[in-house]
Each structure stands twice: as C-alpha cells, then as structure tokens.
Amino acid sequence: MLRSFLLLVALLAGSACSAPATTHPPVTAPTPPPQATAVVIDQSCRTDADCTVKDVGNCCGYYPACVNVNSPTDPKGVQASCQARGMMSVCGFREISGCSCMQGKCAAREAEAGSLRRPLQMDGQR
Structure with missing residues (x-):
C-alpha cells in the first residue's frame, strides 16, 4: 500500500513537471514613425530678384516666408512632423508684401508708410 502511494506521488510530481509550457508572443518595441527627410529652406541671395515669398508651413498650417526662388519647401511635411511629435504653434503670420x-x-520688406490700408467701412458708418 505504501508502495502504491509512493508510486502515485511520483507520477503526480512527474506530471506536474512535464506540463506543457505556455507560449507568449515575443515582446517587441513599437516601431517609431518613419523619419521624413527634412527639407532645408534656402534663404541665400545676391540680389532682390533671388528672393520670393513661399509657404514654408508651421504647426498651424500656412506660413509665408522670404526664401530663395529655387528653394524647396514642404509645408505638408512640416505639419505632419508637428502632428507626429504632438507639437503646436502660435497661429498667425504677418503679411509679406515683398522680399x-x-x-x-x-528678408521681408518693411511696409511703406503709404501702403497701409484704411479699415473697411461698414454700411452707414464713416
């Protein structure tokens, strides 16, 4: 009887050790978002004719700047980069009349004193 009991204990102990191991999928780090190649804005010039106003973009969207006429810009790429990094920007920009x-x-030309506009008049107001 003791012998049967020991045999039963041995069988139970052996079966506990040989239980199938649970498998878990390997843990992997999340893949970082693809890094877009940043466009380098060229603001170099020799004469005024080398410059123009282009949308260079910011975290709000449209953002004009004086750049070289041949400079590439990527306003959508700038905005996508801001979104991917969770960044925001102050919205607004000054009007650029020329470079x-x-x-x-x-560089943006300073507005001439005579180029300022009067505010719009509402109907019946002067």
Whole structure:
C-alpha cells in the first residue's frame, strides 16, 4: 500500500513537471514613425530678384516666408512632423508684401508708410 502511494506521488510530481509550457508572443518595441527627410529652406541671395515669398508651413498650417526662388519647401511635411511629435504653434503670420536681399539673406520688406490700408467701412458708418 505504501508502495502504491509512493508510486502515485511520483507520477503526480512527474506530471506536474512535464506540463506543457505556455507560449507568449515575443515582446517587441513599437516601431517609431518613419523619419521624413527634412527639407532645408534656402534663404541665400545676391540680389532682390533671388528672393520670393513661399509657404514654408508651421504647426498651424500656412506660413509665408522670404526664401530663395529655387528653394524647396514642404509645408505638408512640416505639419505632419508637428502632428507626429504632438507639437503646436502660435497661429498667425504677418503679411509679406515683398522680399529683399539683405546681407546675403532673403528678408521681408518693411511696409511703406503709404501702403497701409484704411479699415473697411461698414454700411452707414464713416
């Protein structure tokens, strides 16, 4: 009887050790978002004719800047990069009436005093 009991204990102990191992899928790190190649904005110039106003973009969307006429821009890429990084920007921009080459870099021209507009008049108001 003792012998049967020991045999039963041995069988139970052996079966517990040989239980199938549970398999889990391997843990992998999340894949980072693809890194877009950043467009380098060229603001170099020799003359005013080398400069123009282009949309270079920011985290809000449209953002004009004076750049070299041949400079690539990627406003959609800028906005996508901002979204991927969870960044925001102050929305708004100044109107650029033209560009000048100043010390080898395209820059916005200052508005001339006579170029300011009067506010729109509402009907019946002067």
